[in-house]
Amino acid sequence: MRASGGLAVLLVVLLFAFGAPARAWQGTAPGADLVRVGLLLGQESLAVACAGPFDLLDVESGRRETMEAGRLTARAAAGGLELNGVAYGALVRLMPRAAQFQVGGRPYRGLIELRRTPVGRVTAINELDLEEYLYGVVRSEMDPRWPPEALRAQAIAARSLAVHSAGRFAAEGYDVRATTDSQVYGGVAAEDARTTTAVDATRGLVLLHNGRPALAVFHADSGGATESSEYVWGSVTPHLRGVPDPFSRDAPGHEWTLRLELAVIEARLQRAGRSLTGINRLEVASTSPSGRVMVLRLASASGAGEIRGTEFRAAVGTSVLRSTLFAVRSSPGEGSVEFAGRGFGHGVGMSQWGARGMALAGHDYTAILKYFYTGVAIAARP
16 A cells, blocks of 8 residues: 555646756646656666657756667766766756656656766656556555545545645655655556546545645555544644544454564664663553554663654564554563554555445545545645
8 A cells, every 4th residue: 555654745847848958856836737756766777768769858958869769777977977878967857759768667657857866876757747647656556446436535635645745855856756655656557447547537636625735645444443643643634633444344454463573673673773672571651542552661671761653663664563553462571572453554544445445335435535534625626
């Protein structure tokens, strides 16, 4: 799934039109329908291929070239980039004429931008139409076999999240990342006719709260109740209120157990910057209204300490410890601890399995979205 937590919005690029030299990306133009996606970030080298001719613009110098079909290998060079050994400036835009680009072997709609990072690496950015971006998101975030109303709810949530996140990573030259740092985007290879239909059927619609695009975060399975934002991320977002979620109980792994050796937990906490050694006991110190762990108390040979539940989950691994909705079971001297939990993901916003359950029960996408996001309206993006 993806679901992101702390996330993203869509954006427009004030780079000059093709042929006009520009120094750097300037940000988002109000009302624009483009989004810039960070695909491969900070690579030592990366490959871009195209099956047809394309145009290359060296943004710094304004130099333009028509390139034949083929493959470019990009590397950072002193003060700029090298493409197949030829020197260019630090920012190059590649514009297809007909065929799509492949980056890292995956096809993408739109154009590709290559940027030299300040530390001498290469980042690839995909700039494309927002709706076409969503074609590669919704299938990545939700099973296309699910009910159409759930897919439509996902399309609107994903569009809202993209619009809300415009310019989030402006310092790095893009709006959103192609990973769960924002929402998962797989390009053309991730598209499916059923999720594309859901995007087209809801074209332009976003969630608004007080007239502004909402932070429409989502997660896989709430475990029975979603959570208010402040109990997960520390700040109140009015439309992200916890609600009961009896609709997600069919999710695989809705209830789960995990046993971890204390030595493994200690090593992962140390890797995350915690200096406790000789951990011998864990216990829950406080929980949120939905039962999620807010604070864990740890006892160790080097002393006692506390850690936030979200920080602990991140250190252990979010795919390992599926949520913070868990109880701790341990016995002195065992050398391990068992977590008995429910759900998968951060628990804020829309539960994707809950959306599926509501759709199967006959609810439409409007009802689904207004259930999981408090006080929102669904309208064309402002």
